[in-house]
Amino acid sequence: MTISLATPAASDSASNAVATPVPFLDLRAAYFEIQKEVEQAMLDVCAKGNFILGKEVEQFENEFASFQGVKHCIGVGNGLDALHLAIQALGIAPGDEVLVPANTYIATWLAVSYAGAIPVPIEPCADTYNMNPERVESAITSKTRGILPVHLYGQPAEMDPIVEIGKRHGLWVLEDAAQAHGARYRGVRLGGFGDMAAWSFYPGKNLGAFGDGGAVTTNDDQLADRIRVLRNYGSRVKYYNDVRGYNSRLDTVQAAALRVKLKCLDEWNKRRNAVARQYSEGLCDLGLVLPMVPDWAVPVWHLYVIRTPKRDALQQHLRERGIGTIIHYPVAPHLQVAYRDLGLQKGSLPITEMLQDEILSLPMGPHLKSDQVEHVIQSVHEFCR
Numbered sequence: 001m002t003i004s005l006a007t008p009a010a011s012d013s014a015s016n017a018v019a020t021p022v023p024f025l026d027l028r029a030a031y032f033e034i035q036k037e038v039e040q041a042m043l044d045v046c047a048k049g050n051f052i053l054g055k056e057v058e059q060f061e062n063e064f065a066s067f068q069g070v071k072h073c074i075g076v077g078n079g080l081d082a083l084h085l086a087i088q089a090l091g092i093a094p095g096d097e098v099l100v101p102a103n104t105y106i107a108t109w110l111a112v113s114y115a116g117a118i119p120v121p122i123e124p125c126a127d128t129y130n131m132n133p134e135r136v137e138s139a140i141t142s143k144t145r146g147i148l149p150v151h152l153y154g155q156p157a158e159m160d161p162i163v164e165i166g167k168r169h170g171l172w173v174l175e176d177a178a179q180a181h182g183a184r185y186r187g188v189r190l191g192g193f194g195d196m197a198a199w200s201f202y203p204g205k206n207l208g209a210f211g212d213g214g215a216v217t218t219n220d221d222q223l224a225d226r227i228r229v230l231r232n233y234g235s236r237v238k239y240y241n242d243v244r245g246y247n248s249r250l251d252t253v254q255a256a257a258l259r260v261k262l263k264c265l266d267e268w269n270k271r272r273n274a275v276a277r278q279y280s281e282g283l284c285d286l287g288l289v290l291p292m293v294p295d296w297a298v299p300v301w302h303l304y305v306i307r308t309p310k311r312d313a314l315q316q317h318l319r320e321r322g323i324g325t326i327i328h329y330p331v332a333p334h335l336q337v338a339y340r341d342l343g344l345q346k347g348s349l350p351i352t353e354m355l356q357d358e359i360l361s362l363p364m365g366p367h368l369k370s371d372q373v374e375h376v377i378q379s380v381h382e383f384c385r
Ligand SMILES: *Cc1c(COP(=O)(O)O)cnc(C)c1O
Pocket: 078, 079, 080, 081, 104, 105, 107, 108, 150, 176, 178, 179, 199, 200, 201, 202, 212, 213, 214
């Protein structure tokens, strides 16, 4: 895809940066950095022929569990399955309610629906965009079974009060950590704060495979065993089925590639952090709302999301300068056609709807160069002048 640039450089020194389009995310750059090692790992699996639940899956599970500081990791087919299987393992019945963020990717809600349960949306804090713990307790009913906070954009949700409310009301807590590989809450990596956590290795995530992949982590031996059974047809011994399970296993080729990429994760998150710092310094004082990081959070900048009521015009302005941006997400789950039957009208979740209309994700990734980031910053300045 080629993008023609409409505007001349602001100054001679900036002209090189302006000449180069800035993609929202360059997955190929990540591949090229580790090409040899990744290809060798994937080809080794092909040569061994252990495509389903091969040794590399278990190796990756152990390495990811130890990276996140949890006892168990179980590889599954994708992030949505990770959520769905975790909800099944934790216990759910048709008609039960699960508290979910109003402001999230729709997968969080779909996993609840798959289990026959009802997603009950909780509005976010207006500054962190994550589930507001102060709104959780009043949403609990006799049908509530669990709380499902999301670590959105790579920023940890405020886990202590959520876990405390869960304990007090006998509810399970499941973390949707699909965007937060490596992030820390109060100094500790995510994945073990609730009863379980669900992960996605979709290619664009901070730890992304070369296709679909996902995992569940937990410190509970029994829950871990349930996921292992559920992901593999409900079977412990081949052709003997204890429960009506699913086919959702982390692919061995993907596991082999993920083992290589896991070694890069801390370094790549560090680079994302440097990009975020450059944005935050370069974009202050423009009247835009920039990401807010609470003092208990170490985010991993899956996305760098800014806010302005002139969002659509800004996006267009950046597009004309070859800069790729995305809206995460343009339609909140409660306003999707898929959830029309919940009967949640426009206006029912005002903070979420305001975010939906004002947020914009700037280019972000471990392979963005500082002159590309500078081009984005200069182009935003140009718009705000
Ligand atoms: C990506 C994502 C998922 C789903 O992961 P898939 O691997 O695409 O199924 C779930 N929740 C959140 C918050 C996500 O960002």
